[in-house]
Amino acid sequence: MSTYTGPRNQPSRRRTRPRPGPRRRFRRQLAEFDDPTGARHGGLPTYPWHMAPEGLATKRQLLALELRPGGQPIAAQVMWIRHGQPAVAYLYDIAKAKPKRIPTLAQLHAIEKALAARRTCPLCGIDAGYTIPTSLGCCLNCATPNTTQEGQAA
Numbered sequence: 001m002s003t004y005t006g007p008r009n010q011p012s013r014r015r016t017r018p019r020p021g022p023r024r025r026f027r028r029q030l031a032e033f034d035d036p037t038g039a040r041h042g043g044l045p046t047y048p049w050h051m052a053p054e055g056l057a058t059k060r061q062l063l064a065l066e067l068r069p070g071g072q073p074i075a076a077q078v079m080w081i082r083h084g085q086p087a088v089a090y091l092y093d094i095a096k097a098k099p100k101r102i103p104t105l106a107q108l109h110a111i112e113k114a115l116a117a118r119r120t121c122p123l124c125g126i127d128a129g130y131t132i133p134t135s136l137g138c139c140l141n142c143a144t145p146n147t148t149q150e151g152q153a154a
């Protein structure tokens with residue numbers, strides 16, 4: 001086996017092959033990362049890049065399908081070499097994925113209302129700009145003697 005890794009701009013004898021095989025480096029990864037039972041990877045089924053079976057997707061791929069993992073465990077992993085280091089991407093079962101939840105405008109409004117309520121002092125009714133401490137039950141102005149809204153000196 002030759003270890004030539006330089007540019008392949010010369011017509012080579014490979015041309016006579018029926019199909020050009022994968023690059024040698026890729027083939028080495030195939031052997032290392034081709035572990036569908038996960039025997040060498042802590043029981044997690046492992047595939048080389050681009051070799052994962054149908055029906056599995058990364059989180060990013062699920063998002064592109066308007067899906068999310070939905071609490072399911074990692075089903076498998078894809079491994080490859082990136083900058084000389086092993087890199088991994090976790091795969092999820094598309095069949096077990098759940099629809100991505102996008103909050104509606106009404107839900108966002110309700111969240112904002114709830115947050116505003118937590119910032120509003122029940123004594124003076126002013127949005128303090130911070131969450132009212134439950135230990136005080138009112139804003140800091142109301143909690144501090146002699147500096148209430150009414151008695152505040154200039």
Ligand SMILES: [Zn+2]
Pocket residue numbers: 121122123124125126138139140141142143
């Ligand atoms: Zn207050």
